[in-house]
Amino acid sequence: MSSLRNSATETDGSDALWIRDLSQIETFYGRLVYLAGLRNPDNGRYEHFGSPGSATSVMASRSLKRIHETIFRDWIGMSLERKKSDIELYIASVDQGDCRQLVDAWLRLTPYKNLVPASVQGPERQRHVSDFEAILGLLKNLYGVASPDPGA
Secondary structure: OHHHHHHHHOOOOHHHHHHHHHOOOOOHHHHHHHHHHHEOOOOOOEOOOOOOOHHHHHHHHHHHHHHHHHHHHHHHHOOHHHHHHHHHHHHHHOOOOOHHHHHHHHHHHOHHHHHOOOOOOHHHHHHHHHHHHHHHHHHHHHHOOOOOOOOO
């Protein structure tokens, strides 16, 4: 999170609160999941229950967008091996009974495609998808997940 901390010192300071909250999430992948979950799919704005009022919510949305982009770029810069370790740590931390079910759901539903900030296009977006799919292939073998049924 070092580049994230650096970007927080360069902004209005509101990022510092979000960064403190995000530092509680152990994995980069978990942070991406959290931030993407705050993005409203209907309008692209980031919404958080702790930011009432229109001026505050606009500032919060901008701050979260900036942080999401920074964390995503940090993620893209990681080696495939480090990403795989991070994802395995995320899987271990999720309160999901069976790792196979989680990996199977990822194979079928491709939620990792929704973690990319809207402003990120082209090669970075494609690299994220291809890296994640390579890691999923490894996890599929590791956990003994059968290929998903395309008709399911």
